[in-house]
Amino acid sequence: MDYITAGESHGPQLTAIVTGVPAGLSISEEQINSDLARRQSGYGRGGRMQIESDKVRVTSGIRFGRTLGTPIALTIENRDWENWSETMSAFGKAPKGLEREVTPRPGHADLVGAMRSNTDDCRNILERASARETAARVAASGIAREFLAELGVEVYSYVVSVGGAAMEEENFLESAPLYAPLDIELSDMRCPCPKATEAMKAEIDQAKLDGESLGGTFRVVARGLIPGIGGYATAGDRLTGRIGGALLSIPAIKGVEFGLGFEAARRPGSQVHDPITLDPKKGFSRASNNCGGLEGGMTNGMPIVITVAMKPIPTLMQPLATVNMDTLEVEQASKERSDVCAVPAAAVVAEGEVAFVLANAYLEAFGCTNMADIKATIKEYRQRLRTMSR
Numbered sequence: 283m284d285y286i287t288a289g290e291s292h293g294p295q296l297t298a299i300v301t302g303v304p305a306g307l308s309i310s311e312e313q314i315n316s317d318l319a320r321r322q323s324g325y326g327r328g329g330r331m332q333i334e335s336d337k338v339r340v341t342s343g344i345r346f347g348r349t350l351g352t353p354i355a356l357t358i359e360n361r362d363w364e365n366w367s368e369t370m371s372a373f374g375k376a377p378k379g380l381e382r383e384v385t386p387r388p389g390h391a392d393l394v395g396a397m398r399s400n401t402d403d404c405r406n407i408l409e410r411a412s413a414r415e416t417a418a419r420v421a422a423s424g425i426a427r428e429f430l431a432e433l434g435v436e437v438y439s440y441v442v443s444v445g446g447a448a449m450e451e452e453n454f455l456e457s458a459p460l461y462a463p464l465d466i467e468l469s470d471m472r473c474p475c476p477k478a479t480e481a482m483k484a485e486i487d488q489a490k491l492d493g494e495s496l497g498g499t500f501r502v503v504a505r506g507l508i509p510g511i512g513g514y515a516t517a518g519d520r521l522t523g524r525i526g527g528a529l530l531s532i533p534a535i536k537g538v539e540f541g542l543g544f545e546a547a548r549r550p551g552s553q554v555h556d557p558i559t560l561d562p563k564k565g566f567s568r569a570s571n572n573c574g575g576l577e578g579g580m581t582n583g584m585p586i587v588i589t590v591a592m593k594p595i596p597t598l599m600q601p602l603a604t605v606n607m608d609t610l611e612v613e614q615a616s617k618e619r620s621d622v623c624a625v626p627a628a629a630v631v632a633e634g635e636v637a638f639v640l641a642n643a644y645l646e647a648f649g650c651t652n653m654a655d656i657k658a659t660i661k662e663y664r665q666r667l668r669t670m671s672r
């Protein structure tokens with residue numbers, strides 16, 4: 283399963299094409315729309331979230347709610363297009379009085395993108411570098427999520443910290459896989475702790491007053507996984523690298539920790555590795571989950587628990603210094619309409635990226651043409667694992 287997205291932030295629409303999807307998978311439009319709404323939610327989002335209410339339109343690959351095994355094309359309209367149709371017109375001449383973007387924002391793709399593309403207008407860069415693109419990713423990953431859901435795998439996320447405000451978790455490796463996704467969704471910050479939610483909102487309020495922006499951390503959890511998905515034999519097989527790469531492909535994501543993460547580097551081996559147990563019901567299991575569900579580049583059947591760090595949003599309402607590309611004078615960086623904090627939204631995008639990698643690993647292990655065959659192969663595999671632990 284693979285996807286590609288296209289579309290500018292202020293163009294007419296975003297497009298995602300998903301290939302390699304098996305036939306016979308049930309897809310719910312409402313489910314994809316609810317993921318899109320989750321991506322738009324979260325305290326601290328910018329004005330755009332009030333304008334846009336993303337809805338997916340499926341134009342190929344699905345018939346009567348089931349996949350055909352052919353490329354799936356998904357589009358999301360940009361509702362602000364009518365205000366941008368001249369500035370972002372695909373053809374014709376630039377309108378009179380068009381203001382080029384010549385004061386690149388530090389921390390954004392603006393300047394290096396312009397250098398690389400040989401343009402004197404950073405809008406040619408920022409339109410695509412904008413995280414608006416992640417809406418198309420969320421729609422695409424909806425297909426992967428439905429695939430995993432049909433196989434009993436659930437992927438969810440929650441926000442752990444924003445700026446200096448953090449939720450307290452005694453043993454997150456035990457608690458993270460036990461949260462009820464509804465408790466997370468009920469929080470404005472997608473955080474299961476009401477006290478921490480309020481503290482995060484207060485940080486955001488203060489940041490807004492100060493013309494500042496904030497980053498934070500969140501966790502992604504995948505549960506219901508079969509052991510042995512992924513691979514250890516070649517660099518490209520290892521799920522650790524594949525998931526890490528997918529998460530780091532999200533704009534503003536700067537760190538990924540698996541299980542104990544960096545804390546493991548501080549402990550001796552006996553306090554890191556998870557003893558193997560034999561459970562009469564579960565078969566082979568682990569006494570703890572410090573590795574966060576991945577051993578040797580493969581799932582070990584325990585929940586995957588990943589902690590992800592997002593940097594603060596680069597567009598600042600009290601902008602940093604930059605250099606005007608026309609005059610070469612020092613000026614303040616430009617201000618696009620912007621979020622103060624987008625950690626909850628990034629967490630939703632991250633769920634989708636993890637789902638995509640896991641869906642692919644399942645397809646590699648159990649076939650990829652149609653859901654009935656895939657399920658039958660998984661049943662056989664599970665049966666064999668049962669006999670191994672008897």
Ligand SMILES: Cc1cc2nc3c(=O)[nH]c(=O)nc-3n(C[C@H](O)[C@H](O)[C@H](O)COP(=O)(O)O)c2cc1C
Nearest residue numbers: 390391411413533534595596597620621624627628
């Ligand atoms: C969901 C989401 C929303 C974002 N919203 C904004 C925003 O409103 N303004 C902004 O300047 N950056 C925003 N960003 C971050 C930038 O897109 C990102 O920092 C920029 O593209 C530079 O990439 P880099 O941070 O990976 O170097 C957002 C990121 C995500 C994941």
